[in-house]
Amino acid sequence: MKTFSIGGIHPPESKLTASKAVEKMPVPSEIVVSMSQHLGKPAKPLVKVGDEVKKGQRIGEADGFISAHIHASTSGKVKSVKSVPHPGGNYSLSVTITTDGEDTWAEGLNTAPIDWKGLSKESIIEKIKDAGIVGMGGAGFPSSVKLSPPPDKTIDTIILNGAECEPFLTADHRVMVESAVEVIKGLEIITSLFAGKAKPYIGIEANKPDAIEAMSKAAKGTGIEIVTLETKYPQGAEKQLINAITGRTIEEGQLPFDKGCLVHNIGTAVAIYDAVCCNRPLVERVLTVSGMEITSARNIRAVIGTRFSDIAAFCGDMTEKTNQVITGGPMMGRSQFTLEVPITKTTSGILFINNAGLENSRERTCIRCGKCIDACPQSLEPWLLGNEAQFRRFDEAEIYGLANCTECGSCTFVCPSKRELVHWIKYAKALVNNRKQRKTA
Amino acid sequence: MEPVKLKVSYAPFVRSKDSIESVMYNVALALLPATAMSVYYFGIPALLVTITAIAASVGFEWLTDKIRKKPDSCLDGSAFVTGLLLALNVPSGLPLWMVVVGAFVAIVVTKHLFGGLGYNIFNPALVARVFLLISFPVAMTSWTVPFSVDMQTAASPLGILKTDGMAALSSFSYMDALLGKTGGSLGETSVLALLIGAAWLFYKRYITVSIPLSFIGSTLVFTGIFYLIDPTTYASPLFHFLTGGLVLGAFFMATDMVTSPLSLRGQLLFGIGCGLLTAVIRLWGGYPEGVSFAILIMNSLVPLLDKWDLDEIKAKKQQSLTTA
Numbered sequence: 001m002k003t004f005s006i007g008g009i010h011p012p013e014s015k016l017t018a019s020k021a022v023e024k025m026p027v028p029s030e031i032v033v034s035m036s037q038h039l040g041k042p043a044k045p046l047v048k049v050g051d052e053v054k055k056g057q058r059i060g061e062a063d064g065f066i067s068a069h070i071h072a073s074t075s076g077k078v079k080s081v082k083s084v085p086h087p088g089g090n091y092s093l094s095v096t097i098t099t100d101g102e103d104t105w106a107e108g109l110n111t112a113p114i115d116w117k118g119l120s121k122e123s124i125i126e127k128i129k130d131a132g133i134v135g136m137g138g139a140g141f142p143s144s145v146k147l148s149p150p151p152d153k154t155i156d157t158i159i160l161n162g163a164e165c166e167p168f169l170t171a172d173h174r175v176m177v178e179s180a181v182e183v184i185k186g187l188e189i190i191t192s193l194f195a196g197k198a199k200p201y202i203g204i205e206a207n208k209p210d211a212i213e214a215m216s217k218a219a220k221g222t223g224i225e226i227v228t229l230e231t232k233y234p235q236g237a238e239k240q241l242i243n244a245i246t247g248r249t250i251e252e253g254q255l256p257f258d259k260g261c262l263v264h265n266i267g268t269a270v271a272i273y274d275a276v277c278c279n280r281p282l283v284e285r286v287l288t289v290s291g292m293e294i295t296s297a298r299n300i301r302a303v304i305g306t307r308f309s310d311i312a313a314f315c316g317d318m319t320e321k322t323n324q325v326i327t328g329g330p331m332m333g334r335s336q337f338t339l340e341v342p343i344t345k346t347t348s349g350i351l352f353i354n355n356a357g358l359e360n361s362r363e364r365t366c367i368r369c370g371k372c373i374d375a376c377p378q379s380l381e382p383w384l385l386g387n388e389a390q391f392r393r394f395d396e397a398e399i400y401g402l403a404n405c406t407e408c409g410s411c412t413f414v415c416p417s418k419r420e421l422v423h424w425i426k427y428a429k430a431l432v433n434n435r436k437q438r439k440t441a
Numbered sequence: 442m443e444p445v446k447l448k449v450s451y452a453p454f455v456r457s458k459d460s461i462e463s464v465m466y467n468v469a470l471a472l473l474p475a476t477a478m479s480v481y482y483f484g485i486p487a488l489l490v491t492i493t494a495i496a497a498s499v500g501f502e503w504l505t506d507k508i509r510k511k512p513d514s515c516l517d518g519s520a521f522v523t524g525l526l527l528a529l530n531v532p533s534g535l536p537l538w539m540v541v542v543g544a545f546v547a548i549v550v551t552k553h554l555f556g557g558l559g560y561n562i563f564n565p566a567l568v569a570r571v572f573l574l575i576s577f578p579v580a581m582t583s584w585t586v587p588f589s590v591d592m593q594t595a596a597s598p599l600g601i602l603k604t605d606g607m608a609a610l611s612s613f614s615y616m617d618a619l620l621g622k623t624g625g626s627l628g629e630t631s632v633l634a635l636l637i638g639a640a641w642l643f644y645k646r647y648i649t650v651s652i653p654l655s656f657i658g659s660t661l662v663f664t665g666i667f668y669l670i671d672p673t674t675y676a677s678p679l680f681h682f683l684t685g686g687l688v689l690g691a692f693f694m695a696t697d698m699v700t701s702p703l704s705l706r707g708q709l710l711f712g713i714g715c716g717l718l719t720a721v722i723r724l725w726g727g728y729p730e731g732v733s734f735a736i737l738i739m740n741s742l743v744p745l746l747d748k749w750d751l752d753e754i755k756a757k758k759q760q761s762l763t764t765a
């Protein structure tokens with residue numbers, strides 16, 4: 001059993017939906033497809049109000065190198081193109097589609113599976129780009145860019161991230177159990193891009209024995225190594241996963257490819273298979289709907305753009321005790337102010353919770369217990385970074401490794417004084433970035 | 442249609458159950474066996490001293506919060522623990538008004554004048570003890586004999602050693618010292634009860650082994666060297682382990698989170714410093730007991746030990762910037 005070497009915590013796993021098969025959610029009468037579902041610049045909308053769209057039709061054009069195409073997730077008529085609430089916490093330009101219930105694919109898409117082995121490297125990357133695939137674990141980095149590292153970087157390790165270390169979330173887990181073959185094929189496609197020079201791994205936390213079994217079975221004879229990882233947060237964070245599997249450490253300012261590694265999410269691998277072999281753009285995804293306050297917690301497959309309110313209704317509604325709705329996991333997710341927000345390519349889960357801690361969440365002074373230092377997987381001094389941020393000493397914060405924080409929240413989880421450490425760190429990072437942008441502008 | 446009002450807050454949305462309260466009250470719980478033993482040996486006076494110290498500490502905490510216009514912190518457990526530790530650091534026969542003076546020095550002077558919980562440089566209970574020891578030397582060294590009906594007093598084993606030398610210790614029993622049947626402050630007596638409490642804190646992971654082990658270890662090594670050189674002048678390391686405030690200090694006072702270093706290296710140096718100073722004061726100092734002074738002296742070095750670690754991080758960063 002492997003694990004990352006420094007820090008980490010054990011939050012309650014709360015995997016309520018681990019044994020629940022993925023259910024397909026019917027397409028609602030209206031969907032909201034955001035133009036910002038990825039890292040980088042938002043896509044430029046290609047449709048206007050009143051346009052008829054088909055499922056899989058491109059309705060947003062990638063704007064620049066770090067950006068991604070957006071597709072209509074079902075057939076229908078464009079109702080509006082305007083700025084609406086986005087699960088990122090802000091507003092974003094989105095195409096609202098009144099669905100026709102037919103769910104008809106656009107011409108030439110959703111074809112019978114073909115063998116990818118005859119395809120050239122360039123055409124595979126082109127297909128991935130056309131399908132608008134981005135990292136589905138949460139960051140949303142365009143996959144075609146990630147798969148084309150600078151020529152001077154040699155990739156010798158490809159890791160598929162099946163750790164799913166966030167409490168509650170079970171989407172990747174269920175995909176590994178139910179779509180093991182597609183996951184393996186997706187990983188084989190990725191590996192083929194590096195001409196057999198890279199060794200493929202799939203890292204899975206030990207609390208998913210059925211996924212480990214399914215993946216081991218499907219991986220037989222493919223040269224893919226299934227690595228069992230200790231159940232510890234943040235095992236699935238990119239830097240920690242690389243450290244656990246290869247023993248390498250990504251230093252400050254480095255990217256995984258600087259250490260010969262490439263990490264992809266389980267869902268992304270399936271999306272890559274769908275795009276390359278079946279000409280299916282990324283228009284739907286598996287996500288976990290969970291938390292103590294949803295009547296029927298489950299894993300669902302929903303079209304991108306489905307509103308949270310529709311999903312809540314599909315899962316038997318939330319209880320009156322709900323006071324927070326979270327996108328993503330409880331460690332790194334975001335709380336929402338409205339249920340009108342839609343799911344995006346990166347929505348791995350929606351949690352309906354009663355956060356009792358909200359009522360008495362006064363930040364108190366640091367008692368120097370050192371728990372945050374022990375918990376930090378990046379060997380930082382979170383208490384100090386928190387202080388520097390609070391007192392707006394951003395230069396000092398940078399010296400003490402501000403940029404090296406992965407925002408996993410372990411420090412904040414363990415703090416007995418309930419300091420909002422990771423929030424202060426994010427705040428400092430945002431201001432430092434703003435300042436840098438102003439300098440370059 | 443939204444049936445409930447959604448609240449927005451910062452991630453993470455799950456937090457551990459640890460809080461200042463849980464840390465503090467677990468320390469208090471860990472001190473319960475030692476407190477119970479002291480009441481068993483010294484009777485009602487010990488109980489009165491304990492209750493007075495805790496009540497006065499919590500009262501002063503409440504009062505200072507009011508004066509400083511700070512949110513109420515008197516029930517967060519830290520003043521409770523300070524009071525309890527103060528009680529365990531004084532003789533059972535100490536006049537109660539002196540206990541109140543001690544609580545004032547601990548809470549108002551040592552803690553709040555330095556900024557309150559988390560900002561004090563020195564351990565509040567220890568400053569109070571040393572303040573009382575210097576101000577009221579007779580009252581602070583009149584140790585009641587265990588089980589005495591008429592509050593008969595006697596010197597502590599360390600006191601006997603200091604004034605009369607090794608020869609006077611012929612009747613000293615290691616077993617009595619382990620169980621606490623000797624003269625001493627409330628909490629200095631039963632090593633066994635203290636170790637049981639410390640085991641609880643290790644189990645709950647509220648303290649780490651680095652400080653207590655390096656503290657006690659260096660005391661034992663240092664006193665052991667001199668015992669080997671001349672056993673007729675110097676007491677055995679076991680004697681030093683079982684008497685005085687070494688165990689209380691090493692497990693419950695030196696490990697105070699606020700006044701001890703953050704890094705492992707800092708903690709080890711801190712512990713070794715405490716141990717050496719304790720041994721030096723015990724062997725050659727004017728006072729028979731040196732644990733309080735040793736910890737307070739090392740407390741004053743904690744900011745320096747922490748700064749050393751941070752300076753190294755800074756230096757590393759600057760180095761990487763120049764090479765890049």
